[in-house]
């Protein structure tokens with residue numbers, strides 16, 4: 001009788017162990033929205049500055065430039081989008097209106113537009129052509145509409161905000177879908193202002209009544225990502241040199257983000273470990289010294305090597321790269337820029353050709369609940385929905401990759417499963433050289449993606465150690481090149 005009872009309770013324990021489901025960790029801290037996750041996965045987008053400045057040689061038009069100057073005789077949006085697609089860009093953001101107020105589409109709310117230009121005899125519409133070329137080639141389309149307008153007589157009054165919103169309605173209803181809306185931070189100063197030729201200062205915090213404008217846009221495009229210095233979708237990275245912080249938290253507290261505050265650029269650059277919102281950094285940088293095309297900068301186009309370095313300091317630090325490639329006066333991407341883009345693509349393909357980790361055997365010091373679903377093999381299965389993890393109380397641990405043969409390793413790519421929050425504070429990479437483990441690289445945050453250029457090493461074993469994390473780490477990818 002006693003024996004039967006013991007046997008019965010043992011089998012209950014055994015059964016409950018065998019069928020016990022090990023649950024995934026619960027989210028920790030702020031997490032990205034679905035559209036932010038999609039934005040992260042885009043990794044590289046193209047920025048296009050094209051306007052009257054292309055023809056006047058200026059970077060910031062005063063607002064009094066004649067629309068008749070806009071005359072791109074060989075304009076071909078397909079040429080741009082083809083070049084962007086071949087480089088690997090997934091989306092395009094177009095300056096539909098820069099600070100000078102000139103509109104690249106025939107808006108019904110102003111005469112300061114392509115309507116009054118010789119471009120296609122006043123019948124042209126750059127926004128339409130670019131958005132349609134994007135659709136044809138499968139790239140997403142984004143809009144830059146400068147809030148500051150040096151052409152408008154009513155800039156600074158309530159009427160201008162109405163004008164700005166009418167234009168947003170026009171753009172979003174005519175040229176959507178739109179994946180990202182770019183609100184430039186430059187605001188107020190001198191300008192033409194309908195002939196007033198004066199300096200106007202607005203209160204950036206109140207004048208535009210942003211909450212109403214954002215709601216208006218959200219009603220038309222619910223999944224839109226808003227870029228501005230402070231988000232709320234994505235934040236400025238704090239510089240225009242293409243460099244995200246080596247430590248780069250996707251989290252930041254919106255109430256600490258106001259322009260003019262001391263140290264704001266550094267804060268934007270690294271984010272904050274205990275930030276209250278998911279607002280990742282976007283790295284905007286131009287392939288040329290200026291944002292607009294100027295013939296005298298034709299020899300100053302960034303080289304493939306420079307673009308590759310920018311890739312490592314942007315995408316490689318968990319941000320998305322927004323690389324500006326400005327069309328020239330013909331309305332084409334200049335040959336020098338195309339050449340650099342092709343060289344950049346070739347470097348990406350050459351440097352990241354074969355993922356050595358794909359054929360490795362992965363083991364770890366421990367894995368969550370001893371469940372296969374969270375074991376080390378999840379880091380090399382090329383499935384971003386699976387990850388290696390530890391028990392809730394563990395904030396450090398390691399994964400070892402046995403490569404079977406010796407390989408020469410130059411880069412290690414790591415990804416966190418950010419759907420459940422950004423967690424890792426520090427990590428290190430070791431390689432087995434002879435009988436000892438040699439540290440070949442180390443870093444702080446990982447986030448969506450971290451590409452570490454390690455000390456080039458010949459090895460048959462790599463160990464990735466998470467040395468500190470805010471909560472149990474979740475690593476979805478380890479790639480070796």
Ligand code: FUL
Pocket residue numbers: 059184185186284291
């Ligand atoms: C800045 C602007 O003033 C520049 O002209 C450019 O558009 C850049 C992307 O943002 O704030």
